[in-house]
Amino acid sequence: MFAMDPVHLPLLFPPQLMARLRQVAEIDPEFVVRDFADPAAAAVLAGAEALITGWGCPHLDADVLAAAPRLRTVLHAAGSVRALVGEALWQRGVSVSSAVAGNALPVAEYTLAMILLAGKDTFDQRERFRRTHTYPSPAETATLGNVGRRVGVIGASRVGRRLLDLLKPFDFAVSLYDPYVSAAGAVALGAEPMTLEDLLRTSDIVSLHAPDIPETYRMLDRGRLALIRDGGVVINTSRGALVDPDALAEELLSGRLHAVLDVTEPEPLPVGSPLYHLPNVFLTPHIAGSLGNELERLGRTVVEELERLASGLPPAHEVRHTDLARVA
Numbered sequence: 001m002f003a004m005d006p007v008h009l010p011l012l013f014p015p016q017l018m019a020r021l022r023q024v025a026e027i028d029p030e031f032v033v034r035d036f037a038d039p040a041a042a043a044v045l046a047g048a049e050a051l052i053t054g055w056g057c058p059h060l061d062a063d064v065l066a067a068a069p070r071l072r073t074v075l076h077a078a079g080s081v082r083a084l085v086g087e088a089l090w091q092r093g094v095s096v097s098s099a100v101a102g103n104a105l106p107v108a109e110y111t112l113a114m115i116l117l118a119g120k121d122t123f124d125q126r127e128r129f130r131r132t133h134t135y136p137s138p139a140e141t142a143t144l145g146n147v148g149r150r151v152g153v154i155g156a157s158r159v160g161r162r163l164l165d166l167l168k169p170f171d172f173a174v175s176l177y178d179p180y181v182s183a184a185g186a187v188a189l190g191a192e193p194m195t196l197e198d199l200l201r202t203s204d205i206v207s208l209h210a211p212d213i214p215e216t217y218r219m220l221d222r223g224r225l226a227l228i229r230d231g232g233v234v235i236n237t238s239r240g241a242l243v244d245p246d247a248l249a250e251e252l253l254s255g256r257l258h259a260v261l262d263v264t265e266p267e268p269l270p271v272g273s274p275l276y277h278l279p280n281v282f283l284t285p286h287i288a289g290s291l292g293n294e295l296e297r298l299g300r301t302v303v304e305e306l307e308r309l310a311s312g313l314p315p316a317h318e319v320r321h322t323d324l325a326r327v328a
Contacts, residue, residue, distance in 0.1 A: 001027065001031070001033065001043060001044050001048040001050070001051055001052070002027065002029075002031065002032040002033065002036055002039075002054075002056030003032070003033045003036070003051050003052070003053045003054075003057045003058070003264070004032060004034070004052075004053055004054025004055060004056045004077070004314045005032075005034060005054070005055055006034070006059045007293065008054050008055055008056070008077075009029070009032055009054075009055075011194040011292065011293070011296065011299075012054060012065070012077050012295045012296065012298055012299035012302075013029070013299045013303075014296055014299075016228060017127045017296060017299050017300060017303060020303055021299075021302075021303045022308050024303070024306050024310050025050065025310075027052070028044070031044060031085065033045075034056060034057075034058070035058060036058055036063070036064045037065075041310070042067065045067045045068045045241050046067065046068065046070075046289060047065075047070060047072070048068050048070060048071055049070050049071060049072050049075075050071070050072065050073045050075060050199040050285065050306065050309075051068075051074045051075070052072065052075050052077060052302055052306075053065055053074055053075070053076045053077065053078070053084060054078050054298075055075065055078050056076040056091075057076075057084060059084060059086060060074065060084060060085050060086055060088075060089050061086045062066050062086065062088035065088050065089060065092055065094075071092075071094055071224065071279060072094060072095065073094060073096070073097065073309060074089070074095070074096045074097070074247040074260065075302045075306060076096070076098040076099060076302075076319075077099050077105040077295075077298045077299055077301070077302045078089065078098070078099060078100075078103065078290075079098065079099070079104075079289065080098070080327070081096055081098050081262050081319050081325075082324055083271055090321040095315060095318060096227065097302075097305045097315040097316075097317045097318055097319065098311065098317055099297075099299075099301035099302060100302070100316065100317070100318050100319075101296040101317055102290070102293070102297045102298045102300075102301045103159055103290045104157075104158035104161075104162045105161075105162055105297070106288065106289060106290050106291075106294050107161050107237050107288045107289050108162035108163040108165075109166070110237060110262065110287070110288035111159070111163050111207055111209075111235060111237050111288070112163060112166045112167065113130070113233050114147075114260045114282070115151055115167075115172075115205055115235065116146060116170075116236070116257065116267050117205065118205055118233045119144070119145060119146035119149045119204070119205065119295045120144055120145065120146065121141075121144045121168065123258070123279070123280070123282050124258075124279065124280065125151045127279045132208065136210065142201045143148070146170060146171065146172065147171045148171060148172070148173055149172055149173070149204045149205065150172070150173040150174070150175060150202055150203045150204050150205070150258065151167060151172045151173070151174050151175070151181075151203065151204070151205045152174075152175045152176075152177070152179050152199040152200065152203030152205065152207065153174065153176050153177075153191060153201070153207050153209060153291070154176075154178075154196065154199065154206065154207065154208050154209060154210050154219075155178055155209035155210030155211070155238070156176060156178040156180070156181045156185075156186070156189060156209075157179075157209045157210065157211060157238075157327070159237070160176075160178070160209035160210075160236075161189060163207065163209065164176070164189045164190050164191055165189075165190070167190065168190050173192070174190060174191040174192065175191055175192050175193075175194045175198075175202065175203060176189065176191035176192070176194065176199075176290075177193075177194055177196045177200045178324055180209075180326065181193070184195075184284045196219070196224070197224070197227060199229050200220075200224055200227040201223075201227050201228075202229075203228070203229075203232065204229070204231075204232060205232070205233045205238075206220075206228060206232065206233070206234050206235065207235040207236075207308065208220070208234070208235065208236045208237070208238045208242050208243070209237070209238055209239055210242060210314045211238075211239075211326060211327050212238065212239035212241050212242065213325070214325060216241075216242050217241055217242070218241070218242070218243070218244045219232055219242050220234070220242060220243040220244065220247075220248070221244045222244055222247035222250075225244070225248060225251050225319065226244075226251075226259070228257060228258055230257075231256075231257075231258070231276060232257055232258070233257070233258045234248070234257060234258070234259045234260070234261075235259070235260040235261075236259070236260070236261050236262065236263055236264075237262045237263060237288040238263060239263055239265075240261075240264040240265030240266070240267055241265050243265070245264065245265045247255070248276065249273075249274070251290040252275065252278055252280060252281055253274060253278070253305055255280055257292075258280040258281070258282075259275075259281050259282070260282045260284075261275070261279070261281065261282070261284070262284045262285075262287060262288040263286055264283075267282075267286065268285065301317065302317050304316070304317060305317060
């Protein structure tokens with residue numbers, strides 16, 4: 001049974017992928033549930049062994065589980081499941097799988113692109129070129145470039161790890177802060193382990209990839225933002241709550257720091273926010289994650305997972321209850 005906003009279904013499961021899904025599952029591609037209380041959903045839910053969920057799926061609470069006595073697995077064709085699954089689901093032993101790994105790749109790709117552009121001062125140079133219509137002098141570009149530039153990665157999440165892998169072919173110096181990763185583990189990932197404070201002090205570009213959990217709330221507060229060297233760049237593709245928005249706005253309004261922000265707090269920013277117009281801010285509307293033709297990768301992950309389950313194999317992308325305390 002599909003449970004999501006039906007607008008996403010054609011991109012998640014285009015015709016060939018939908019045909020592959022229907023070879024392993026009895027599922028109606030025309031029936032997509034957005035409200036489990038809908039009487040039309042009752043009969044299908046009563047017989048459902050698997051829910052294929054996505055953006056727009058309602059919370060899976062005890063009432064949903066009571067209406068789905070045969071439910072064995074939830075396959076989420078998106079990223080985080082924290083807002084989706086309730087305690088009752090874990091208590092009943094329903095397995096949960098997520099396409100979060102598939103969603104991590106476009107976020108890491110977006111971040112890599114922004115790191116490369118930031119190292120060339122692309123955004124400021126574009127604004128300068130618009131104003132002056134002249135090329136910068138060698139003296140004006142002497143400090144630019146990506147050779148040896150230090151990139152500080154905060155969080156060895158799935159996105160963080162994909163980014164670390166993507167950074168390997170380049171001539172960056174890479175640092176990592178993650179309290180769950182040992183020094184040897186950081187080195188194995190291609191990064192120099194550092195405390196958060198040391199990473200902020202030494203990095204030219206700071207990229208956030210930590211989960212939005214109580215321990216990371218406002219982790220970049222006024223004091224820690226002040227540690228970043230003048231001209232430093234903050235990239236946030238994680239969650240806006242990780243950064244103190246007022247402190248960040250002050251740093252950006254002063255011109256001391258630059259930022260690439262795909263997520264903010266609040267989201268979206270109010271219409272009157274100065275961040276929309278600052279030349280040292282590159283603001284995008286939460287597009288780093290999967291969109292357009294990238295959604296098919298998420299659907300393919302779900303189909304492959306269902307094929308594994310049908311063959312008696314364990315899920316490859318299982319989410320465990322204990323994971324939720326430290327993942328997005």
